[in-house]
Amino acid sequence: MNPYAVILLLTGAALLQSSLLPHLSPGGLKPDLVVILVISWGLLRGVKEGLLWAFIGGLALDLLSTTPLGLSTLILTLLTFLTSLGQKSIYRTNILFPLALIFLATSGYNLALLLAWQLLGRPALWGETFQEVLLPTGFLNTLAMLPLYPLLSWLHRRIGPERMEW
Amino acid sequence: MSQMRGTPAALLLLLFILAFLTLELTHLLKPVEDVVAQLFFPLQQGLDSLGERFTNVGRYFQDLETLRSQNEELQKLVNQLVIENIRLREAEIENITLRQQLGFKEANPDYQLVSAQVIGRDPSNLLEYITIDRGSGDGVGVGMPVVTSQGLVGRVVETYPRSSRVLLITDASSSVNALVQNSRATGVVQGKPGGGVVMRYIQQGEEVKVGDLVLTSGLGGNFPRRLVIGQVTAVRQKDIELFQEAEVEPTVEFGHLEMVMIITDFE
Numbered sequence: 001m002n003p004y005a006v007i008l009l010l011t012g013a014a015l016l017q018s019s020l021l022p023h024l025s026p027g028g029l030k031p032d033l034v035v036i037l038v039i040s041w042g043l044l045r046g047v048k049e050g051l052l053w054a055f056i057g058g059l060a061l062d063l064l065s066t067t068p069l070g071l072s073t074l075i076l077t078l079l080t081f082l083t084s085l086g087q088k089s090i091y092r093t094n095i096l097f098p099l100a101l102i103f104l105a106t107s108g109y110n111l112a113l114l115l116a117w118q119l120l121g122r123p124a125l126w127g128e129t130f131q132e133v134l135l136p137t138g139f140l141n142t143l144a145m146l147p148l149y150p151l152l153s154w155l156h157r158r159i160g161p162e163r164m165e166w
Numbered sequence: 167m168s169q170m171r172g173t174p175a176a177l178l179l180l181l182f183i184l185a186f187l188t189l190e191l192t193h194l195l196k197p198v199e200d201v202v203a204q205l206f207f208p209l210q211q212g213l214d215s216l217g218e219r220f221t222n223v224g225r226y227f228q229d230l231e232t233l234r235s236q237n238e239e240l241q242k243l244v245n246q247l248v249i250e251n252i253r254l255r256e257a258e259i260e261n262i263t264l265r266q267q268l269g270f271k272e273a274n275p276d277y278q279l280v281s282a283q284v285i286g287r288d289p290s291n292l293l294e295y296i297t298i299d300r301g302s303g304d305g306v307g308v309g310m311p312v313v314t315s316q317g318l319v320g321r322v323v324e325t326y327p328r329s330s331r332v333l334l335i336t337d338a339s340s341s342v343n344a345l346v347q348n349s350r351a352t353g354v355v356q357g358k359p360g361g362g363v364v365m366r367y368i369q370q371g372e373e374v375k376v377g378d379l380v381l382t383s384g385l386g387g388n389f390p391r392r393l394v395i396g397q398v399t400a401v402r403q404k405d406i407e408l409f410q411e412a413e414v415e416p417t418v419e420f421g422h423l424e425m426v427m428i429i430t431d432f433e
Contacts, residue, residue, distance in 0.1 A: 018289040018297075028361055028421045029291050065288050066295045066324065066331055114292060122339050125359055129292065129338075132360030137291045 001049065001159055006056055013037055014060035029136055031144035032106050034061055038076055039105045040149055042084035043098055044156040054080035067113070068120070075112045079105055098149050099142050106141040110134050263425045266315035270427065277390065278431035280304055282312075284423045285329065294337035294357060295323075298426060303327045309388065311429045317394035317417040318342065318382060319426050330428075335395065336361045336420055343385040344395055346412075349373040352383055353412070355395055361420060363396060368410040374401050380414050390432040 013033045021030035034057040042050025058073030065072065083105055111134065118124040189195045264281075271279055282304075286297040300306050302325040312319040312332045320340065324331040333340055336357040344355040344365055351372030353365045365380055378398045384391030400413040 014289055015286075018286045022287045022421075030289075032289075032291075034289070061289050064286065064297075065290055066293060066333075067290070110290070110292060113290065117292075125338055129359040132358075133291050 001155075003052060003056075006053060010034055010037065010053065010057040011060045014057070014064050017061075018064045025140065027136070029133070029140055031140045032109065032137065033144065034058075035076060035079075035106050035109050036102055036141055036145055036148055037152070038080055039083050039102060040098065040145070040152045041156075042080040043101070044152060045084075047081060047084040050080045050084035051077060067117070071113070071116055075109055075116070079109055079112070095146075095149060099145055102145045102149075103138045103142045107134055107138045110137060260425075263315075267425070267427055270313070270315040274390075276432060277429045279427045280306060280430055282306075282330075282426050282428055284426060292359070294334040294340075294361065294420075296320075296332045296334060296423060296426075298330050298332055298428070299328070300428060301326045301328045301330050305430050306330050306428050307430070311389045311393070311432075312426050313393060313429060314418055314423070314426055316419070317396065318389065319418055319420075319423065321388065322428065332426070334420060335363055336416065342389060342395065343383045344380050345383040346372075346374050346398070347379040347381055348375070349378070352385070353409075355380065355414060363414045363416055365398070365412040365414050366409065368412060370403070370405070370408065370410060372410065374398060374410060374412050376400065378412075380412070390429060 017030055017033045021033065022028060025031065038050070038053045038057040041053045054077040055073060058076035061072040061076070062069045083101060114124050114126075114129060114134075186195070267279075267281060271277070280300055282298040282300040284296050285299050288295040296319075298312070306322055306325055308322055308325055310322045312321060318335055320332045320334040320337075322330050323333045334357065335342055335355065338357050338359055340357040342355045343352070345352045346365075346368075349372055351368050351374055353368040355363050355365050358364055365374075368374055376398055380395045380398060382389040382391060382393040382395060394417050396414040396416040396418075398412045399415045402411040402413075
């Protein structure tokens with residue numbers, strides 16, 4: 001996929017996540033749209049494209065967030081690398097596996113963020129955060145994956161074999 | 167020759183017509199006329215009705231075309247009115263908010279206020295920040311308190327020329343010195359994951375009741391005094407602990423924040 005299109009898509013998704021989704025989501029929680037898109041694309045297309053998506057998506061999140069620039073990029077890139085490594089056809093054919101993986105991956109992303117912030121001096125109330133934010137967000141992300149993954153699978157089939165040119 | 171041959175026929179026809187006229191004028195043809203009229207009446211009626219139907223069908227198609235174009239026009243009008251209605255509703259809501267802001271300004275003449283619109287939130291569910299459309303170019307600076315007419319929202323933590331980031335009081339890293347209005351008990355209001363606030367470090371023995379209002383104490387000088395934070399919904403008090411805690415329901419609806427005010431100067 002053309003990297004310029006990826007920049008547009010993921011920046012748009014990050015903007016959507018920070019502006020429109022909080023109004024539509026229950027209890028003020030919003031799905032981690034960018035993380036879902038990046039992890040899913042890595043699963044479908046492999047490490048190379050997954051890493052590019054992770055870098056662009058992470059940067060878009062960092063620019064819109066109060067977190068130190070590069071933190072989301074780093075975590076998302078590492079996570080995408082790990083999840084894309086096992087890219088197999090089973091991911092593509094069975095929806096249950098990506099669903100379970102997105103729950104774990106997005107929870108892992110948020111846990112890593114929380115840990116990084118704690119190391120940077122921000123108070124982290126682990127118990128309450130797990131109960132009030134991490135768990136509900138994980139379920140919300142899994143729910144959001146239901147329409148997103150088939151859409152990305154369709155896009156993946158339409159684009160064809162992996163090819164990236166700037 | 168041919169003219170000569172036609173003359174008797176013409177004369178005969180003339181005589182026939184004259185005879186008819188005579189009979190008509192003397193009303194002798196009336197019975198015949200009646201019979202003919204009786205015979206023609208249903209035919210006339212039927213044909214007239216058929217004609218009327220044809221006219222109606224024509225009119226129907228004509229009307230259909232007119233109705234179709236009228237319908238299109240009306241649909242356009244409805245669409246315009248719906249948009250106008252939405253705009254008016256939005257203007258009404260904005261008007262209410264601005265009136266509330268004006269009321270707040272009149273009630274607090276010592277504050278220098280700058281109005282701002284909320285344009286975004288932090289993309290992470292773990293952080294409670296908002297982005298507003300006023301920045302250093304509008305006189306907004308780091309540390310300035312942000313409020314609505316309902317109460318305290320947070321404080322500015324980052325500024326850019328045309329926008330700023332605001333740390334909400336519901337964020338886990340936020341701390342605000344506060345007091346309970348009735349008992350004057352002091353404590354610190356801190357944010358908690360999921361968007362609520364809790365008042366900690368209330369001395370044992372201080373009276374805190376459900377329904378009490380919690381206000382900013384002004385200690386530390388970061389926030390003006392007596393800004394409303396929320397209402398106590400539960401009190402946790404254990405004799406073995408050094409302090410009491412109170413669950414506080416913020417008066418500001420953080421999920422529906424659209425417009426805020428930045429206090430750029432206060433005494």
